[in-house]
Amino acid sequence: xxxxxxxxxxxxxPEFIDEMNQLAPDYTVKTELExxxxxxxxxxxxxxxxxxxxLLASDHLKWVHSISAGVDALPLTTFSxxxxxxxxxxxxxxxxxxxxIMGVILGYSRGLFQAQKAQLNKKWLGTAVxxxxxxxxxxxxxxxxxxxxxxxxxxxxxxxxxxxxNTTGHPVDGFIQTYPLKExxxxxxxxxxxxxxxxLTEQTKGLYNERLFEHFxxxxxxxxxxxxxxxxxxxxxxxxxxxxxxxAALDVFEEEPLPKESPLWxxxxxxxxxxxxxxxxxxxxxxxxxxxxx
Amino acid sequence: xxxxxxxxxxxxxPEFIDEMNQLAPDYTVKTELExxxxxxxxxxxxxxxxxxxxLLASDHLKWVHSISAGVDALPLTTFSxxxxxxxxxxxxxxxxxxxxIMGVILGYSRGLFQAQKAQLNKKWLGTAVxxxxxxxxxxxxxxxxxxxxxxxxxxxxxxxxxxxxNTTGHPVDGFIQTYPLKExxxxxxxxxxxxxxxxLTEQTKGLYNERLFEHFxxxxxxxxxxxxxxxxxxxxxxxxxxxxxxxAALDVFEEEPLPKESPLWxxxxxxxxxxxxxxxxxxxxxxxxxxxxx
Numbered sequence: 401x402x403x404x405x406x407x408x409x410x411x412x413x414p415e416f417i418d419e420m421n422q423l424a425p426d427y428t429v430k431t432e433l434e435x436x437x438x439x440x441x442x443x444x445x446x447x448x449x450x451x452x453x454x455l456l457a458s459d460h461l462k463w464v465h466s467i468s469a470g471v472d473a474l475p476l477t478t479f480s481x482x483x484x485x486x487x488x489x490x491x492x493x494x495x496x497x498x499x500x501i502m503g504v505i506l507g508y509s510r511g512l513f514q515a516q517k518a519q520l521n522k523k524w525l526g527t528a529v530x531x532x533x534x535x536x537x538x539x540x541x542x543x544x545x546x547x548x549x550x551x552x553x554x555x556x557x558x559x560x561x562x563x564x565x566n567t568t569g570h571p572v573d574g575f576i577q578t579y580p581l582k583e584x585x586x587x588x589x590x591x592x593x594x595x596x597x598x599x600l601t602e603q604t605k606g607l608y609n610e611r612l613f614e615h616f617x618x619x620x621x622x623x624x625x626x627x628x629x630x631x632x633x634x635x636x637x638x639x640x641x642x643x644x645x646x647x648a649a650l651d652v653f654e655e656e657p658l659p660k661e662s663p664l665w666x667x668x669x670x671x672x673x674x675x676x677x678x679x680x681x682x683x684x685x686x687x688x689x690x691x692x693x694x
Numbered sequence: 695x696x697x698x699x700x701x702x703x704x705x706x707x708p709e710f711i712d713e714m715n716q717l718a719p720d721y722t723v724k725t726e727l728e729x730x731x732x733x734x735x736x737x738x739x740x741x742x743x744x745x746x747x748x749l750l751a752s753d754h755l756k757w758v759h760s761i762s763a764g765v766d767a768l769p770l771t772t773f774s775x776x777x778x779x780x781x782x783x784x785x786x787x788x789x790x791x792x793x794x795i796m797g798v799i800l801g802y803s804r805g806l807f808q809a810q811k812a813q814l815n816k817k818w819l820g821t822a823v824x825x826x827x828x829x830x831x832x833x834x835x836x837x838x839x840x841x842x843x844x845x846x847x848x849x850x851x852x853x854x855x856x857x858x859x860n861t862t863g864h865p866v867d868g869f870i871q872t873y874p875l876k877e878x879x880x881x882x883x884x885x886x887x888x889x890x891x892x893x894l895t896e897q898t899k900g901l902y903n904e905r906l907f908e909h910f911x912x913x914x915x916x917x918x919x920x921x922x923x924x925x926x927x928x929x930x931x932x933x934x935x936x937x938x939x940x941x942a943a944l945d946v947f948e949e950e951p952l953p954k955e956s957p958l959w960x961x962x963x964x965x966x967x968x969x970x971x972x973x974x975x976x977x978x979x980x981x982x983x984x985x986x987x988x
Binding site: 410411412413495496499500502503504506507509510511512513515516517518519520522524525526527528529531532533534535553554557558559656657658660665666670671672673674675676677679680681 | 704705706707789790793794796797798800801803804805806807809810811812813814816818819820821822823825826827828829847848851852853950951952954959960964965966967968969970971973974975
């Protein structure tokens with residue numbers, strides 16, 4: 401029997417690899433591919449451009465599972481022509497992304513990130529910490545799909561007022577009001593918290609730019625767990641420096657890993673996470689459960 | 695008209711003092727007292743032992759508002775004898791304490807505190823972050839009063855299973871099951887998260903000690919927002935060092951401010967906050983609203 405390979409585009413923890421080996425014992429799991437491996441790859445978890453041409457030339461690739469919810473960067477037409485199954489983690493990841501967002505909102509509002517920095521300097525902050533009540537805060541969720549709805553439901557339970565943005569402005573359960581994307585600029589100044597969960601499209605590329613940041617309220621907490629390319633990083637840095645908004649929690653970036661020379665690393669009003677919002681501990685289980693049923 | 699003083703036992707932000715001056719214009723607000731001030735103090739927000747004897751000797755002290763929810767350290771008998779009104783912030787603070795607790799749980803479970811430390815070292819963690827799903831986690835809330843019930847309600851909305859401890863084990867709405875305090879040792883090993891919200895009593899002083907930590911599951915997240923004296927700090931440090939539990943988020947301490955020489959400051963599996971869980975931005979408003987009605 402020929403070798404069958406599962407290619408992983410990310411490093412996973414050893415216990416996950418073990419679990420995967422148990423669930424799919426006749427597959428070899430690899431995180432780097434030699435050219436001799438290419439014809440044996442049947443499954444790709446994540447998609448790496450450096451193998452794209454070779455993998456698409458092979459007849460054995462059966463299934464590509466996009467690790468993030470978005471699939472806009474993938475060669476969708478070719479997948480379709482070759483009958484390659486494409487799946488994505490939007491269902492698997494919604495819960496963890498909603499928890500990540502609520503963790504950021506609560507951590508920021510209760511001064512926990514500031515407290516941790518003070519701890520590292522052995523400084524007792526006393527009451528000199530920034531904190532705010534969540535009740536009656538206005539949260540704008542940009543993207544009212546599965547994840548957005550879940551965030552609205554969690555946030556509502558803390559007394560937060562939830563507003564939504566989607567393409568047409570159609571109403572969505574759980575949102576006090578929704579607006580079309582083209583009205584974003586008009587309403588964003590009324591918001592205390594802005595969360596971007598949009599996929600990348602022509603309309604959303606570079607959406608958060610200098611012109612939009614001009615309209616933010618200066619106390620705004622901005623969270624991006626959508627796509628890095630939706631935010632013009634250089635404009636965001638300038639806006640944060642000039643106090644156009646108060647704080648940014650970023651999980652996705654125009655370039656990942658975030659380059660060492662990025663000013664974001666050292667900014668006091670920025671929390672950086674390494675594209676982790678969607679990670680769930682039983683990701684492989686759920687994934688392999690899906691695979692083994694196919 | 696003689697001077698009337700409101701004594702504040704903590705530093706508050708300038709805008710709060712301004713607001714207080716507006717709400718009570720015929721009072722002078724002081725955060726330090728000279729001996730000549732003592733007879734003019736009518737209201738004490740918080741209670742400072744160094745003024746205790748003098749303030750109790752005066753006939754003008756009308757009202758002591760305990761800033762924390764607990765009042766066990768105050769001279770309750772004398773207050774009662776002298777007709778000094780005593781109030782505490784338990785109602786005012788419940789919401790913010792519940793938000794603090796949920797912020798800690800979510801921040802820990804989504805790897806946000808670890809991510810922030812990595813950021814300070816300009817390290818891109820990738821997926822090498824500790825994260826866990828909240829669904830089905832078992833949360834033990836030690837203290838099923840107003841705050842405990844609010845925490846259970848918030849946690850339940852993330853799919854967390856909530857168990858409670860109170861003195862007698864009487865059932866409380868919102869908890870799957872409650873146990874009497876004397877059974878704490880028996881059930882604590884089944885819990886993923888343990889939150890202490892108990893007031894200080896004979897039974898709870900030093901409750902979290904070496905013998906109890908022996909029974910914790912090694913992956914436990916422990917949160918103390920109750921009283922510092924409920925935890926034997928030296929035993930907790932040892933238990934954390936030996937891996938008897940995974941992480942501690944502490945807002946209250948046996949000695950506050952936490953001494954500079956405490957090993958807690960530098961422990962990687964500890965988040966310290968400076969007795970801030972109960973802080974709410976409109977504390978003074980609510981407080982003065984109460985006062986002006988009396």
